[in-house]
Amino acid sequence: MFMLAPPLLALPFPSIDPVLIELGPFAIRWYALAYIGGLLFGWWMAKRLCARPALWGGRSPIQPEEFxxxxxxxxxxxxxxxxxxxxxxYNLPFYTANPWEALTLWHGGMAFHGGFLGSILAMYLFCRRRGLPFVSMLDIAASVVPVGLFLGRLANFVNGELWGRPTDVAWAFVFPHGGPEPRHPSQLYEAGLEGLAIFIILQIVIRAGALARPGTVAGMFVFLYGCARIFVEFFREPDAQLGYLLGGWLTMGMLLSLPMLAVGSWLVWRARRRPALAASAT
Incomplete structure (x- = not known):
């Protein structure tokens, strides 16, 4: 009996220049366009949600112009x-030794969990200043965040960064800066799970009336993202400066995502125990 050897071939990595347009010292990168595109599309979509009273069981607590x-x-x-x-x-020792590098955003280095916390703080301060319901604002933002995640992970793939662990699966890629081994395209896994799959699920529950119970959409997003990120971390190569934590299997991405499971579950539980918006108004 003959045993089949593992596949030795890998898919060719697409030669897409990370820089779309370069004008002298200025460069427009796909990664920056992913951020801009995600914000613009999310803005447009969020305003549409605010303008549809039927999704809220009555008048939206946040109007399009307020968003x-x-x-x-x-x-x-x-x-x-x-x-x-x-x-x-992810890289505190380096930035402690080189503090000015923390300002060089064009060199890359953004953390989803940090952006997540930063956006929550910004929304809290804005809602407090304007007298708007903070939890409903979270629901609106959570419903469109997956779009930005989808575009951002595609940009990570184009940049050839945040690649996966070595593998012999048929859809593996040899990344330009990832060594000679074929690797999981973990960026595409994240785009599909954190972006596309969560977006579809949230749109279904929104149309089933989830916005009428503040905290449901935000809680579902937080919980589902935590699940998706922890799952993909089993295929994603840890950051070189950190490696594996606690015995050689836990990663920083997993560690930061674990609290999201508890917070997301609590938000959904809390939303289900409170009356719907229409009932509150009567």
Whole structure:
């Protein structure tokens, strides 16, 4: 009996230049366009949700023009939080020795969990200043975040960064800076799970009336993202400067995602125990 050897071939990595347009010292990168595209599409879609009373069981507690003003706060929270989170969680010794490098956003280095916390803080401050319901604002933002995650992970793939662990699966890629081994395209796994799958699930529950119970959509997003990220971390190569934690299997991405399971579950449980918006208004 003959045994089949593992496949020796890998898919060719697409030669897409990470820089779309370069004008002298200025460069427009796909990664930056992913952030911009995610914010613009999320802004447009969130306003549509605010303008559809039927999804809320009555008048939306946040009007489209109010969300217009919130977008700037959210964008600042995402960028500052994402950068600070990367500095603190993923490469603190380097930035402690080179503090000015923390300002060089064009060199890369953003952390989702930091951007997530930064955007929540920004929305809280905005809602407190305007007297708007914070939890409903979270629901609106959570419903569109997967779009940005989808575009961002595709940009990670184009950049040839955040690649997966070595594998012999038929759809493996040899990444330009990932060594000679074929690797999981973990960026595409994340785009499919954190982006596309969660987006579809949230749109289904929104149309089933989830926005009428504040906290349901936000809780589902937080819980589902935590599950998706922990799952993909089993295929994603840990950051070189961190490696594996606690016995050689836990990663920083897993560690930061574990609390999301508890927080997301609590938000959904809390939302289900409270009356719906229409019932509250009567």
């Amino acid at each position: 217009d003003d919130a977008v700037v706060w959210i964008a600042v929270g995402v960028i500052l939080g994402g950068r600070i989170g990367y500095v603190l969680f």
